[in-house]
Amino acid sequence: MKKFKINSVEYSIDTEKTIFEFLKDIGIYVPTLCYHPYLRPIGSCRVCVIKDRGKFKNSCATIIDDGMDIETHTPELIEMRKWILQFLFSERNHYCMYCCVTNDCEFQNLGYYTGLDHFHFPTFKNIFDIDNSHPYILFDNNRCVLCSRCVRVCSEVAGHFVLSENNKGEHSIIVADNGVQFGKSSCTSCGLCVQVCPTGTFVDKYSMYLGRSWETQKIGSYCFSCPVGCGIEIYKRGNNIVKIYSDWDSFTKGLICHKGRYEAVINYRKYKNGSNIDIYENLNKIVKDIDESSVAVVDGTLFNEEIEKIRGLFPKTFALYKVNPKILDNPISFDELDNYQTYIIAGWDLNKEYGTIGSVIKRNKYYRNCKVIYLDEGKFEISGKTIFIYKNYYSSNFLNGLDCDHLVLPLNTNDVGLLKLIGNKTLQEIDNLEYSSLFIFSRDLNLNISNITGRFKRRFLFTIDVDRYSELFDEVFPIVSEFEVKGSFYNLFNQLLCVDRVFDREVV
Amino acid sequence: MKKKKLVSTIWCEGCSGCHMSFLDMDEKLVDLIKKGMTFSATPFTDLKIPPHGTDIGIIEGSVATDTQEEEVKMMRERCKIVIAIGDCAVFGGIPTMRNKYKTTEIFSRAYKQAETNHNQHLPSGEDISKLLDRVKPVNEVIKVDYYIPGCPPTPEAIYEALSKLIEDQSPELKGKLLSYE
Numbered sequence: 105m106k107k108f109k110i111n112s113v114e115y116s117i118d119t120e121k122t123i124f125e126f127l128k129d130i131g132i133y134v135p136t137l138c139y140h141p142y143l144r145p146i147g148s149c150r151v152c153v154i155k156d157r158g159k160f161k162n163s164c165a166t167i168i169d170d171g172m173d174i175e176t177h178t179p180e181l182i183e184m185r186k187w188i189l190q191f192l193f194s195e196r197n198h199y200c201m202y203c204c205v206t207n208d209c210e211f212q213n214l215g216y217y218t219g220l221d222h223f224h225f226p227t228f229k230n231i232f233d234i235d236n237s238h239p240y241i242l243f244d245n246n247r248c249v250l251c252s253r254c255v256r257v258c259s260e261v262a263g264h265f266v267l268s269e270n271n272k273g274e275h276s277i278i279v280a281d282n283g284v285q286f287g288k289s290s291c292t293s294c295g296l297c298v299q300v301c302p303t304g305t306f307v308d309k310y311s312m313y314l315g316r317s318w319e320t321q322k323i324g325s326y327c328f329s330c331p332v333g334c335g336i337e338i339y340k341r342g343n344n345i346v347k348i349y350s351d352w353d354s355f356t357k358g359l360i361c362h363k364g365r366y367e368a369v370i371n372y373r374k375y376k377n378g379s380n381i382d383i384y385e386n387l388n389k390i391v392k393d394i395d396e397s398s399v400a401v402v403d404g405t406l407f408n409e410e411i412e413k414i415r416g417l418f419p420k421t422f423a424l425y426k427v428n429p430k431i432l433d434n435p436i437s438f439d440e441l442d443n444y445q446t447y448i449i450a451g452w453d454l455n456k457e458y459g460t461i462g463s464v465i466k467r468n469k470y471y472r473n474c475k476v477i478y479l480d481e482g483k484f485e486i487s488g489k490t491i492f493i494y495k496n497y498y499s500s501n502f503l504n505g506l507d508c509d510h511l512v513l514p515l516n517t518n519d520v521g522l523l524k525l526i527g528n529k530t531l532q533e534i535d536n537l538e539y540s541s542l543f544i545f546s547r548d549l550n551l552n553i554s555n556i557t558g559r560f561k562r563r564f565l566f567t568i569d570v571d572r573y574s575e576l577f578d579e580v581f582p583i584v585s586e587f588e589v590k591g592s593f594y595n596l597f598n599q600l601l602c603v604d605r606v607f608d609r610e611v612v
Numbered sequence: 613m614k615k616k617k618l619v620s621t622i623w624c625e626g627c628s629g630c631h632m633s634f635l636d637m638d639e640k641l642v643d644l645i646k647k648g649m650t651f652s653a654t655p656f657t658d659l660k661i662p663p664h665g666t667d668i669g670i671i672e673g674s675v676a677t678d679t680q681e682e683e684v685k686m687m688r689e690r691c692k693i694v695i696a697i698g699d700c701a702v703f704g705g706i707p708t709m710r711n712k713y714k715t716t717e718i719f720s721r722a723y724k725q726a727e728t729n730h731n732q733h734l735p736s737g738e739d740i741s742k743l744l745d746r747v748k749p750v751n752e753v754i755k756v757d758y759y760i761p762g763c764p765p766t767p768e769a770i771y772e773a774l775s776k777l778i779e780d781q782s783p784e785l786k787g788k789l790l791s792y793e
């Protein structure tokens with residue numbers, strides 16, 4: 105049991121806690137900057153300074169000890185925090201009125217909190233090039249306060265190890281791959297650096313000027329861009345998605361990849377127009393066209409409820425492609441991915457698909473010295489508890505007999521649901537074609553269907569991108585994007601995830 | 613009766629938005645006058661030079677030329693209290709965007725490469741002010757007593773500061789009155 109005092113009041117704890125965490129628990133606010141609740145504290149900025157028995161200490165990285173006598177808001181400390189802020193605002197470009205994060209900036213808020221009303225030290229001392237080479241992220245070192253949150257999130261959380269600090273003193277900057285242009289670096293565009301940066305150094309190009317966080321509505325959801333189904337927060341304003349952030353408190357613990365953060369937003373903006381009629385409404389329109397010779401084909405880009413509805417309307421419903429039934433036996437949860445010593449990868453790229461699984465593996469490789477083996481590398485040796493992670497039907501015969509767990513990565517988001525509701529029989533497997541009209545339902549933007557449409561007299565498609573396939577079909581109907589439906593799906597870990605409708609249909 | 617407080621203002625490298633905000637105090641200006649404020653070099657009189665012994669000197673805009681440097685020094689000499697008003701005077705503001713470039717580059721862009729400038733003639737002459745290498749906030753040139761940041765600051769923030777000064781108190785901007793946006 106540790107006994108200590110805060111502002112002359114006695115407390116005691118028997119767990120290990122930092123001073124800052126304890127202050128937060130008892131409702132005493134101390135400002136912070138480099139501290140982030142989901143990153144390892146490094147105590148570098150000193151904004152959270154407190155005094156303990158005559159010594160100044162940072163509260164975010166100092167563990168409470170027996171006998172401490174802590175002061176938090178004496179005039180001396182308040183004055184000291186003001187000066188620390190003055191140093192942090194010096195040298196660079198914190199001219200808020202031409203910064204795109206103004207009025208939505210943690211650093212600026214600290215200025216307001218401490219009553220900073222001018223700069224005491226010169227600014228704009230060293231001027232750094234603005235890096236606009238990244239497709240999604242604007243990177244301006246002139247606004248950096250060197251808190252290193254971005255460096256820590258890129259390594260500790262995302263496992264990508266792209267960012268680091270370079271140079272010394274006033275010349276210090278954040279660099280990608282030790283000084284490569286950001287857009288040419290190994291950055292995977294997970295955007296976590298943007299999410300944690302407390303300044304306007306890393307900013308989302310697709311979100312800037314569309315609405316500050318406090319002007320948006322935040323909706324908790326799950327990413328529908330791949331079968332991991334990461335926890336996300338959707339920031340909506342009017343009928344637009346301003347940005348998507350990862351949800352630190354979900355099962356994926358703040359992980360996200362470029363698909364969920366950026367591509368989903370861009371696609372939504374591109375295809376939302378004209379697609380504000382839900383799948384059920386359009387189904388009603390074609391019900392009269394359905395007879396015994398009609399067949400429906402669906403894929404894992406649909407929610408369970410949509411698949412069920414279609415299955416109920418058609419005499420026969422098939423899957424668009426074969427889903428490996430082994431996905432139903434996927435043995436582990438997302439958390440348990442951390443428990444292996446060797447990861448064997450086949451048929452997918454750690455940095456491009458199933459991005460957050462890639463993050464977990466890369467993190468383990470670095471921090472726990474685990475082994476990562478790409479099957480196409482040829483000969484290999486495994487050690488310790490091993491997991492073989494492969495995409496859908498990757499031929500894995502020669503791994504049979506190897507003592508390891510298997511994790512199948514399905515192609516589309518709700519392939520588990522597809523398998524459970526429809527099975528994995530495809531149209532191609534049927535020789536005698538007693539069906540004459542075909543109805544395909546999919547949100548896939550890269551549908552591969554030319555090989556199955558040929559043999560039907562009448563062809564209907566329900567899709568997001570209505571213009572793209574119109575030549576192949578008699579009629580193409582729009583379906584709503586994943587943000588305009590309330591529904592559920594199974595991720596690859598067999599978790600049933602429910603999402604709410606983010607946008608209400610515009611009533612026309 | 614209380615002693616009158618004489619106010620003067622000047623406008624350096626700024627857009628006049630702060631002066632507009634000053635005028636936007638509207639009926640509050642009457643209130644200030646009733647409390648004992650009088651105005652010399654301001655938009656009311658159109659005088660440019662503050663008289664010696666001015667009580668409160670208000671500076672809008674950053675310091676970007678040698679003339680402005682002299683002007684703010686003159687303000688310091690002639691005014692008992694100097695207030696920097698607006699983000700340009702307080703921090704340097706929008707004009708600091710040019711600090712990324714050399715003055716020769718700026719002249720060349722504005723007078724030689726500008727799409728609308730056909731005679732490509734660089735202005736010259738003794739009566740034209742010289743650009744300083746760097747645009748500076750006022751407090752890099754003279755001592756400033758009080759700051760009212762904001763782009764522009766709200767009439768409420770300006771009123772708050774002046775009404776405190778008239779009572780010989782120190783103004784302190786808080787909450788909505790303190791803004792750099």
Ligand code: SF4
Nearest residue numbers: 198200203206209304
């Ligand atoms: S990063 Fe924040 S503090 Fe710096 S200029 Fe931008 S808004 Fe102001």
Ligand code: SF4
Nearest residue numbers: 258291292294295297
């Ligand atoms: S986007 Fe992700 S991978 Fe790229 S630098 Fe930022 S944190 Fe690292």
Ligand code: SF4
Nearest residue numbers: 248249251252254301
């Ligand atoms: S870029 Fe942002 S997160 Fe990274 S060190 Fe600079 S201010 Fe901190």
Ligand code: FES
Nearest residue numbers: 137147149150164
């Ligand atoms: S927040 Fe504690 S040192 Fe930065």
